[in-house]
Amino acid sequence: MDKKYSLSSMMYAGAFKYNPVLIQCVALCPVVAATQNLKDAFFIAVAVFADMLVTSFISSLMLKKTARFVRVAVYLILGLILICPVLWVIEFRTLVNMSFTMRVFLPLVAINSATAVHCETFAVKNDVRTAVNDSVAAGVGIGTVMVICGALREIIGSGSILGRSFNFKFTLPGMAMPVGCLVILGFAAAVLQSVTSRKTKVKPERTEVSAQPEEVELDVDGEFEPEQIDIDLTYDNDDEYAYLLSSVNELIDSFTSKENSEEEDNR
């Protein structure tokens, strides 16, 4: 594929309009389980960002000719090689007073679905610079959601932020549970959906492009259904269109591996 896309259009589409967590429903485990307060959320967000960046870079540089079933294991190993030394330093040098949640969930970042999806759908099919841009966009999108969730859960759940108490008379300890995060994600996704749909309606100069029969649709709930192909995809410009369509196509390929077999057979 090896197409070039501008960083700005990739940032807008990858981090905001098609946010990996709120629209594509990937990397939900680290968001739901490990963002109980702002500090944990920030560290997990940095770990996810670094993991995506390094893994995408190495995938695009070295793993293009590796079989897909081997690549997915390599992503895990790369993530562990990156995260375990950091975890070891934090644990034994006590640089940061790490919570129990962090000790358990930081390594789980190495196996998060966002890294695998973005490496498989984009990094191994594009040049290094484009793959890095894509991982930066996705990492920023995921990190932003994590920090927002962490801050809101800490404020509503314990009436404090970064340990500073607001002396609220009423708090909801249940916000520290996954249910609290899922409620925040639901409302955040609704806000994002509302903003992006309003923005699309306001812009009269946008380019409207109809998907070709061999192309695919982007379902609103983040699932990509190859069998449903008659839908118009609307984007603000052709660059964004090209990037998103390629992402969607590759994502379908990654989930419908029967259709993805030709490439591997050739290898």
Added chain:
Amino acid sequence: MKIVSDLLVTALYVVFVQNLVMSSGLGISEAIRIAKRPGTFLKFALMISGFSVITSVICSLIGIYVPSADSYAVKAMIYGGVLAGVYMVVALLVHLITHDKELLGNLGISALNTLVFAVPYINYNAAYSLWDSIGLGIGAGAAFVLAAALIGSGSRALERNKHIPPAFKGTPAMFLYVAMISLGFTGFTGTALF
């Protein structure tokens, strides 16, 4: 008899009382993705249970014989390495024997997710015996399928519902629906929500 009861109690506990997907968020991305493919539920249950059991048994044995495995960093390396190794052995066998690309793809989703990776941690933190570990592994697969089935049936009902405001259609409604199921499972754990 005690072995069987330990195994069953642990499995039932992680499926119905503290569902690992719904009350901990482990493997929730994959559960949402699989929810729209009900025909594959049994396959995923078997594969996730298989990977969880094999990985947790190997990790338990390593934990006994490697004293330095007390560090969380070392544990992460061992558990991740074992999981990657088990997956690679199974995937290579499938690749050599059947060349079934769909099965290989499903193996990747089943093995390399946070649910299977977290099972050895839960064994360690709860000081589970070998039979408890096996029960937890089996329960992990069943918990995943129960979560996927609940999400799938709810998603289909949400798609048919015409009263949902436009901003909440699709992913937002699904998140809120999953939150309600999660709330139900959290209730079983006895945690204070208010």
